[in-house]
Amino acid sequence: MNTSITSRISLLFSTLAVLVLLAMGYVINASVEHHFEVQDRMALEGKLALLQHLLAEPSLDVASNLSLHERIDDALVGHHELVLRLEATNGTLVFESSHAPPNAFLEGVFEPYSEGAFQLHDLSLEHHRFRAVMVLISAPVSGENYRVFLAIDRSIHDTFLENFHQQLIAVGALGLALICLFGWLATRHGLRPLTSMAQVAEGISAQKIQARLPMRHLPAELHSLGNSFNEMLDRLEAALARLNDFSSDIAHELRTPITNLMTQVQVSLSRDRSAEEYREVLYSSMEEYERLAAMISDMLFLAKSDNDQIVPRQEALDLRREVDALFEFYEPLASERGLQLACTGEAKLWGGRLMLQRAIGNLLSNAVRYAYADSVIEVLLRQAGASVSIELSNQGDTIPPETLSQLFSRFYRADAARHRSDEGAGLGLAITRSIVLAHRGSITVRSEQGVTRFEILLPSGG
Ligand SMILES: Nc1ncnc2c1ncn2[C@@H]1O[C@H](COP(=O)(O)OP(=O)(O)OP(=O)(O)O)[C@@H](O)[C@H]1O
Ligand SMILES: [Mg+2]
Numbered sequence: 001m002n003t004s005i006t007s008r009i010s011l012l013f014s015t016l017a018v019l020v021l022l023a024m025g026y027v028i029n030a031s032v033e034h035h036f037e038v039q040d041r042m043a044l045e046g047k048l049a050l051l052q053h054l055l056a057e058p059s060l061d062v063a064s065n066l067s068l069h070e071r072i073d074d075a076l077v078g079h080h081e082l083v084l085r086l087e088a089t090n091g092t093l094v095f096e097s098s099h100a101p102p103n104a105f106l107e108g109v110f111e112p113y114s115e116g117a118f119q120l121h122d123l124s125l126e127h128h129r130f131r132a133v134m135v136l137i138s139a140p141v142s143g144e145n146y147r148v149f150l151a152i153d154r155s156i157h158d159t160f161l162e163n164f165h166q167q168l169i170a171v172g173a174l175g176l177a178l179i180c181l182f183g184w185l186a187t188r189h190g191l192r193p194l195t196s197m198a199q200v201a202e203g204i205s206a207q208k209i210q211a212r213l214p215m216r217h218l219p220a221e222l223h224s225l226g227n228s229f230n231e232m233l234d235r236l237e238a239a240l241a242r243l244n245d246f247s248s249d250i251a252h253e254l255r256t257p258i259t260n261l262m263t264q265v266q267v268s269l270s271r272d273r274s275a276e277e278y279r280e281v282l283y284s285s286m287e288e289y290e291r292l293a294a295m296i297s298d299m300l301f302l303a304k305s306d307n308d309q310i311v312p313r314q315e316a317l318d319l320r321r322e323v324d325a326l327f328e329f330y331e332p333l334a335s336e337r338g339l340q341l342a343c344t345g346e347a348k349l350w351g352g353r354l355m356l357q358r359a360i361g362n363l364l365s366n367a368v369r370y371a372y373a374d375s376v377i378e379v380l381l382r383q384a385g386a387s388v389s390i391e392l393s394n395q396g397d398t399i400p401p402e403t404l405s406q407l408f409s410r411f412y413r414a415d416a417a418r419h420r421s422d423e424g425a426g427l428g429l430a431i432t433r434s435i436v437l438a439h440r441g442s443i444t445v446r447s448e449q450g451v452t453r454f455e456i457l458l459p460s461g462g
Contacts, residue, residue, distance in 0.1 A: 006187045013183035014176070021172045032164065036157045040131045041120060044150055047082060048118075048135065050075055051148060055139040069095050081153040083130065089145040101125055106134060106149055129154045193218050197229065209237045249411040250299060253425055257288050264288075298427040302410060305434035312352035312438050314461065319347040319356075319390065323379050326361050330368055338374035345381035347388045350461035351439050359435040360390065362428035363454050367394035369424075370452070383460065390456040399447035407445060408433045432456075 054071055072095045076082055085100040087093050123130045132151035200211050218226045268281045304310050327341045334341055367377045371394035380391040406412050411426040436443045441458035
């Protein structure tokens with residue numbers, strides 16, 4: 001069963017409170033009872049000492065029990081709670097207070113008793129409870145021995161204790177009720193931020209992802225949870241924004257070539273044309289279709305890389321050989337613009353051949369496209385320990401620093417006005433970066449004083 005935190009904490013507190021109150025009640029009660037026992041014992045000891053004193057008086061005429069009786073009577077004036085029975089061991093009864101129990105009864109309780117023994121006994125006599133002692137006292141002068149039964153009525157203490165118990169229970173119950181109530185209220189109050197967290201979470205959807213938890217009202221314990229929650233929302237919001245941008249970019253990018261195709265077809269259908277003219281239209285449409293197909297496959301590649309679905313193969317690669325092959329492919333384009341392609345260094349690594357060719361090829365195609373005419377495009381390969389660096393530089397317009405960080409974004413072109421149908425869609429560098437990341441490497445770009453330099457760092461793997 002899923003009990004709420006509030007009821008669990010309240011239950012825990014209540015149980016603890018019950019235990020603490022019970023323990024306190026027990027200790028208080030025990031010490032009060034002990035206190036009464038000590039008090040009773042002292043009262044009994046005092047009276048016994050008095051009796052001993054009376055019996056020890058040299059003037060006491062043992063035969064005259066009468067005068068002894070009177071003196072004891074005097075000593076007991078005002079002490080209704082005391083019961084005394086004094087008897088010489090030869091059987092002569094010297095004194096007996098009104099409710100003193102019969103000797104036969106006492107002998108059953110106090111057997112055997114000896115001189116000096118002082119042991120308190122609990123007795124019930126005529127619905128009253130007593131603390132009682134029975135001792136032997138010998139009168140030094142007469143040499144007579146006396147058996148003394150002395151008891152003190154506990155009813156005053158008992159009545160007090162009874163009231164005390166009732167009060168203790170009442171106060172305890174009230175205290176317990178208050179502890180439970182305040183414990184419950186405090187827990188509920190303390191957990192309120194969780195409720196507000198749940199409310200914020202409930203209100204969040206793809207369209208309304210701007211809501212954040214107000215951190216000011218969160219207690220310290222929930223700060224890191226709140227922070228993580230808000231950071232998660234930040235990440236989701238950013239990812240969602242990227243996704244939105246990406247899909248609107250896709251729509252935008254597809255619209256232009258399709259509009260071109262439509263216009264072309266409409267124009268050619270507007271009147272009769274020769275077979276030659278139709279063929280020309282089809283050829284130029286073909287180019288547009290190829291561009292579209294290339295763009296769609298690039299987007300698919302990026303979508304896969306987003307889902308970690310591109311896993312590079314592990315082949316032994318000689319990068320120098322791959323770069324030379326790429327140079328061969330780009331040579332015609334480069335020489336058209338009077339560009340020279342140069343490669344220095346060697347590097348070997350494990351990776352996916354086609355993917356790395358594509359990554360370096362994208363850099364090279366950009367360089368060939370954006371380098372100043374009649375300049376040199378240089379590729380520098382280096383192997384350093386467990387990593388490999390591929391550096392590609394070309395001379396051309398310096399890319400402003402604020403633009404550099406965006407070069408790797410999808411559909412980004414530094415100069416939007418330059419966008420013509422013969423130029424790319426702006427996916428090349430995004431794909432290069434995805435490939436490098438899939439190989440657990442990194443890519444950076446610098447552009448200073450007319451030289452733009454891309455550097456890829458890859459683990460040589462194996
Ligand atoms: N070597 C370079 N020199 C100057 N600018 C560059 C260079 N490489 C890339 N850029 C800038 O970065 C932008 C993005 O490059 P990217 O390769 O991603 O796209 P693209 O070349 O425009 O299109 P695609 O590669 O999809 O055909 C380019 O439009 C260009 O403005
Ligand atoms: Mg490109």
